[in-house]
């Protein structure tokens with residue numbers, strides 16, 4: 191199970207500076223992308239203002255707990271939001287592949303949600319690469335290495351549509367692409383479990399390479415309580431060479447809303463893991479079993495929190 195950091199929530203609305211004319215007395219900060227860059231812990235924060243507009247803002251830290259929030263909005267050079275209208279870009283996930291940092295995020299259009307992708311090499315300038323246009327989909331996360339020369343990602347197509355509600359889904363798919371905009375769906379790998387904690391599911395944090403397989407933290411939503419949806423985190427182990435193959439999937443969630451900052455807020459009962467930082471890797475790029483792992487998550491769509499574990503504990507959680 192993940193262990194909450196004693197300083198939670200590590201970022202709240204009061205940590206976000208006014209960045210006029212976009213941000214003033216903001217409403218919320220949540221669901222951050224996370225990565226280590228030159229020994230700094232970097233978060234790409236999702237910030238909402240009182241118009242419920244969404245902006246990304248970078249924050250950085252020496253210890254992964256105390257963050258300094260930058261005084262500027264992230265701008266994706268080349269991203270046009272007017273025609274067609276992009277209502278929101280949100281829930282960024284960051285993955286380093288061959289010395290480039292890629293950011294994959296949800297984009298809300300009139301027709302639904304698509305995945306956008308951008309890149310940076312310095313976390314100062316960000317370049318928009320494009321929208322992966324084919325289907326309504328969300329929760330895209332890139333693997334940190336290519337497979338047969340192609341990028342690989344996990345995503346959650348939004349195939350479940352209830353009138354008056356945002357489209358959602360209960361299957362995580364693997365897809366591949368030579369250049370990040372044209373994606374070929376290879377097949378569903380993980381299904382929701384109706385009646386249990388993970389009825390609906392979606393990818394959470396980018397996969398982490400271990401000697402035993404790829405560790406992937408995802409979110410599960412219990413919908414059967416009627417009054418509310420409960421967002422929790424779970425973990426799964428995918429085959430190293432054929433990530434479409436699930437080797438082990440934890441039966442129990444590894445984090446669920448329990449603290450007040452998770453139980454109440456803009457959207458109550460939500461823990462939403464979106465960033466992961468693993469401290470120690472061996473020379474061949476495999477994470478070490480006793481390495482510390484930091485998982486960054488949005489709580490109640492209102493603030494940013496940190497929970498910690500180790501690679502070995504996550505592997506054990508997969509088999510529990």
Ligand code: BMA
Nearest residue numbers: 221281421457460462488491
């Ligand atoms: C999901 C996404 C997340 C959000 C969560 C809980 O569908 O929209 O951004 O945190 O719902 O509201």
